[in-house]
Amino acid sequence: MPNRVVVGTQWGDEGKGKIVDILTEDAEVVARFSGGANAGHTVVIDDQTFILHLVPTGILHPGKICVIGNGVVVDLEQVLCELDQLRKRKIEFRDRFLISQTAHLVMPYHKVIERLEEEARGKDKIAPTGKGIGPAYRDKMARNGLRVMDILDHDLFNKRTEWNLKSKNHFLRKLSRKEFASIKKKSLEVSKFRRRIKPFIADTVLFLNQAIKEGKSILFEGAQGAMLDIDFGTYPFCTSSNTTVGGACTGLGVGPAQIDEVIGVTKAYTTRVGNGPLPTEQQNEVGKRLQDGGNEFGATTGRPRRCGWLDLVILKYSFRINGITKIALTKLDVLDAFNKIKVCVGYKYRNKSVTEFTPDLDVLGNCRPVYEELPGWHKETHGITDYKDLPDEAKKYLDYIARKLETPVFLISTGSRRDQTILP
Numbered sequence: 001m002p003n004r005v006v007v008g009t010q011w012g013d014e015g016k017g018k019i020v021d022i023l024t025e026d027a028e029v030v031a032r033f034s035g036g037a038n039a040g041h042t043v044v045i046d047d048q049t050f051i052l053h054l055v056p057t058g059i060l061h062p063g064k065i066c067v068i069g070n071g072v073v074v075d076l077e078q079v080l081c082e083l084d085q086l087r088k089r090k091i092e093f094r095d096r097f098l099i100s101q102t103a104h105l106v107m108p109y110h111k112v113i114e115r116l117e118e119e120a121r122g123k124d125k126i127a128p129t130g131k132g133i134g135p136a137y138r139d140k141m142a143r144n145g146l147r148v149m150d151i152l153d154h155d156l157f158n159k160r161t162e163w164n165l166k167s168k169n170h171f172l173r174k175l176s177r178k179e180f181a182s183i184k185k186k187s188l189e190v191s192k193f194r195r196r197i198k199p200f201i202a203d204t205v206l207f208l209n210q211a212i213k214e215g216k217s218i219l220f221e222g223a224q225g226a227m228l229d230i231d232f233g234t235y236p237f238c239t240s241s242n243t244t245v246g247g248a249c250t251g252l253g254v255g256p257a258q259i260d261e262v263i264g265v266t267k268a269y270t271t272r273v274g275n276g277p278l279p280t281e282q283q284n285e286v287g288k289r290l291q292d293g294g295n296e297f298g299a300t301t302g303r304p305r306r307c308g309w310l311d312l313v314i315l316k317y318s319f320r321i322n323g324i325t326k327i328a329l330t331k332l333d334v335l336d337a338f339n340k341i342k343v344c345v346g347y348k349y350r351n352k353s354v355t356e357f358t359p360d361l362d363v364l365g366n367c368r369p370v371y372e373e374l375p376g377w378h379k380e381t382h383g384i385t386d387y388k389d390l391p392d393e394a395k396k397y398l399d400y401i402a403r404k405l406e407t408p409v410f411l412i413s414t415g416s417r418r419d420q421t422i423l424p
């Protein structure tokens with residue numbers, strides 16, 4: 001079986017959790033490569049809903065080995081919560097869960113700093129998920145971070161934590177003495193997770209490369225989406241890691257030649273949580289119908305997602321930077337309710353046509369989308385599992401997307417359950 005990377009091609013929340021869950025059947029190892037607890041993967045199995053933020057969803061499959069790679073920022077308390085949840089539901093994970101020794105920690109002070117920093121931004125808020133992701137990656141890049149392996153060295157851990165608290169005085173001095181003392185205590189206590197986390201700490205680079213050598217197939221599980229990538233997304237309204245395909249290599253220590261397929265998970269329309277431009281946003285009845293029909297509320301924060309029509313300008317760019325080889329198209333059934341479906345093929349900005357993505361937020365925020373209109377099917381596709389049962393208009397919509405993106409659709413999702421899927 002091939003080594004596959006699964007990435008989101010829009011602003012996250014494309015339904016990667018379900019796609020990863022399905023493709024896990026074909027893999028022996030599932031590895032997360034970027035982001036942190038800002039991701040939320042919802043998987044529905046036999047009417048049981050699982051929401052995992054850090055532990056790869058592959059853990060729900062007996063026998064599959066799950067890896068949190070060095071590119072992920074890890075909140076150990078959250079990991080332990082998720083493991084407790086799995087234990088309660090009698091899902092065994094002891095010998096098949098690994099955390100990279102060099103993954104960086106999200107510390108309690110990161111979350112506080114994120115909150116204080118966001119407050120200080122005034123009207124230019126990013127609206128992050130509140131999981132301390134930005135400050136944790138910032139410390140990693142500034143070489144101030146603490147890594148998972150550092151909790152094993154008590155003195156080093158305490159020394160670095162104390163130093164970090166001191167050097168972050170600019171924000172932390174806004175806290176009262178009591179609040180600061182509490183954050184300090186909580187931060188120093190992270191090393192107490194040592195006993196429970198130690199069995200899972202591993203040299204995941206060695207593990208993954210050996211697994212590949214042995215012919216095992218790896219599923220590289222992306223988080224968020226291309227437009228939230230720190231380099232390629234709608235900066236600064238993005239996350240702080242590489243959510244695109246390159247992140248799989250740097251976030252796991254695996255060479256690019258080991259990747260056989262790049263699956264681009266694409267929602268049949270567009271959504272976004274948090275601030276930043278969304279050219280095809282529909283702040284009207286259409287947006288409301290997409291939001292209700294698609295249950296577009298964040299898995300991590302519960303925030304309502306902003307909704308709009310499919311945007312091919314964004315997708316062409318996203319497919320280019322990821323080298324997507326196959327499309328997994330999700331939430332097709334949410335469009336069942338529409339008589340006509342619009343797809344954005346370009347933008348008009350100050351009377352000029354824009355056909356390629358630009359990182360210029362003024363253009364993205366103030367352009368007028370140019371739409372092509374396709375007939376809706378106005379029939380129920382929810383739960384369909386056979387391609388030939390789809391209405392002709394739905395097939396045409398899929399063909400249209402594949403043609404425009406010059407990439408085949410290889411999987412179609414028609415509902416949140418694992419079995420509500422059209423496979424090749």
Ligand code: IMP
Binds near residue numbers: 223228237238239
């Ligand atoms: P952060 O990753 O928490 O720093 O958030 C930065 C931006 O990315 C915010 O606009 C978030 O709403 C957005 N974001 C982060 N993770 C996700 C995700 O998994 N799905 C959708 N949006 C996300």
